[in-house]
Amino acid sequence: MLTDEQKKYRDRANRARRELFKEKEKFGAISDGSGKRYRVCVYFVLSGAPEKAADFIEWFEQEFADDIGEPAFLLYAALACYRVGSVGKARSYLLDAMLSNIYMLPYLFSRPMPRQDMWHSSNWVGPDYIYEIKELLEEPTNQERKWIATQFDGELFTMVREKYVETFRALQHASDFDTRSRILTEWHDYVASVGAKEI
Numbered sequence: 001m002l003t004d005e006q007k008k009y010r011d012r013a014n015r016a017r018r019e020l021f022k023e024k025e026k027f028g029a030i031s032d033g034s035g036k037r038y039r040v041c042v043y044f045v046l047s048g049a050p051e052k053a054a055d056f057i058e059w060f061e062q063e064f065a066d067d068i069g070e071p072a073f074l075l076y077a078a079l080a081c082y083r084v085g086s087v088g089k090a091r092s093y094l095l096d097a098m099l100s101n102i103y104m105l106p107y108l109f110s111r112p113m114p115r116q117d118m119w120h121s122s123n124w125v126g127p128d129y130i131y132e133i134k135e136l137l138e139e140p141t142n143q144e145r146k147w148i149a150t151q152f153d154g155e156l157f158t159m160v161r162e163k164y165v166e167t168f169r170a171l172q173h174a175s176d177f178d179t180r181s182r183i184l185t186e187w188h189d190y191v192a193s194v195g196a197k198e199i
Helices: 005-028 036-046 050-063 071-083 087-100 104-108 134-137 142-153 157-174 177-198
Strands: none
Touching: 005 036, 005 050, 036 050, 036 134, 050 071, 050 134, 071 087, 071 104, 071 134, 071 142, 087 104, 087 142, 087 157, 104 134, 104 142, 142 157
């Protein structure tokens, strides 16, 4: 039996999903400047329907193959996959969530990370973003928080996180275009190589 709160989120998820599908049907593509594509998964998880969130993720991956995602969406995609038993995929989304905002995951297990001396490309990647989504960060269960902490402290996540901080610290202190371009290219090549081997 759904609670009133869960019904509210289920209705929001269904409405946002319908709007995306209608836009696709009408125009052949989706522009989605408002970010509905990120909210559907979040709302389905909050409504207690991780399987619907997981189904939506499958569609999202095909429709928005090059979308870098948004931190809360990536975290909730990890939760949805974890709750339906797709742990490998959950781990992959969790890694993406960590790289989208390195302050978010440690906040979940009461180990806040101080602001790093590095380039923050948008408000999504900075520490203040956490307080914009604070309510959404109440969703993970204690067991899920332990799993997240285990992943965060594991060899792969630690290695990638350290490389991320090193890279974006270098960007913070690089001023010319060629240097910044080289640093970013090296980072993207590194992520691609790690992703292919480890996730």
